[in-house]
Amino acid sequence: MITLAIQKSGRLSEKTVKLLQECGIVFENGGSSKLKSKAGNFPMQILYLRDDDIPECVADGIADAGIVGENVYLEKRKPLTIVEKLGFARCRLSIAVPKSMKYSSLKDLNGLSIATSYPNILETFLTDNRINANIHEISGSVEIAPGIGLADAIFDIVSTGSTLLSNGLREVETVIKSEAVIVAGENLTDEKQALLDKLLFRIRAVQLAGNRKYILLNAPNEKIETICGLLPGMKSPTIMPLSTAGWSSIHSVIAEDEFWEKIEALKAAGAQGILVIPIEKMIL
Ligand code: ATP
């Protein structure tokens, strides 16, 4: 049995639950009062926690692995390993200053006080860059700190930047980029490691399928070569004759964004009846 810690409710929870479901793991969804649940068809138990508590729980062995933002993993400085990056909950941790403040380089931060909920990450960054600023730790609403005179600048999560703008702040330095990751303890038993590997195998198959699509199209035989040149495929496209003489059906795998770029070229090359179908899992 493996124990996986996930965020109880917040920006990570929905996508985490969806990912586990796509891996074929069925468990009762954690209601607001729920602390744990057991998967019905995989030897796994889920613990629902605040994201801040996940690194410590995994480091202490209460959970064997956890899904958490890289930012929280870095801040907590626990002896854990990132075993997979998951590509969702992307954000960055940046330094922002009031719009009216003159800022031309990092040196301008010397002597200032910077409000943050991520003092460890900020301290490492300031030390690495030989900046002498005061770190003012606060736990929430960091972006209002300069406005109420609590600090000169802030260091906080940014995703679109609109919160900064509405608080009269300007992003001046990106310190780290973050996404959801799976962290694991460093001393898993062989049994737990094998289960984690099994979970990772499934997660990678889901991730790989990602935005890729299965594409089918019909083309006159003399255009096959041109069209195949436009389709990357996993190895090479599948080509099957149609019952109409001189025509073939071509099947391949393509990234969705690539598809939109290539659609005109495919049509110009003579492709017809193009079908694009989602791929659920992909194993290379
Ligand atoms: P908890 O109640 O579990 O402590 P929280 O309020 O600390 O939750 P959330 O706001 O749910 O945390 O964010 C969880 C994680 O999602 C963050 O640590 C970060 O990795 C990521 N994240 C936060 N804000 C954003 C955002 N605006 N866009 C994308 N990802 C974000």
Ligand code: ZN
């Ligand atoms: Zn939190």
